[in-house]
Amino acid sequence: MSTTKNSTAPMPAVTVSYIPGREASENLGIVFGSSVRSRNFLFDIFAAFKNLFGGEVRSYTRLLDDAQSEATSRMLEQAKKLDADAVVDVHFATSQVAYKAAEIFAYGTAVRLK
Structure with missing residues (x-):
């Protein structure tokens, strides 16, 4: 896994407190990113029909996937501004931040990293 500054490889972001095979040389602090998304009237109508028959509400799944991706990207951008090599303990x-609006x-x- 390449983590050089000029690399086009994505910055590692892991849920554990270390990057396997690498040693952290400096803790740069907490970084974060968020995305607030809201549903629209059509999502709610389709979800109501889906509730009648059961199963996954794919429009909500896509909405949450997009929000998670955007929040992660924003977190990594903040890490890049600190000249970080990786983000650990993600x-x-x-x-819910407002009526029908959720934050990821x-x-x-x-x-x-050394």
């Missing part, structure tokens, strides 16, 4: 949280929040610790 966690995700969600909350990604956070972790930016580190430099």
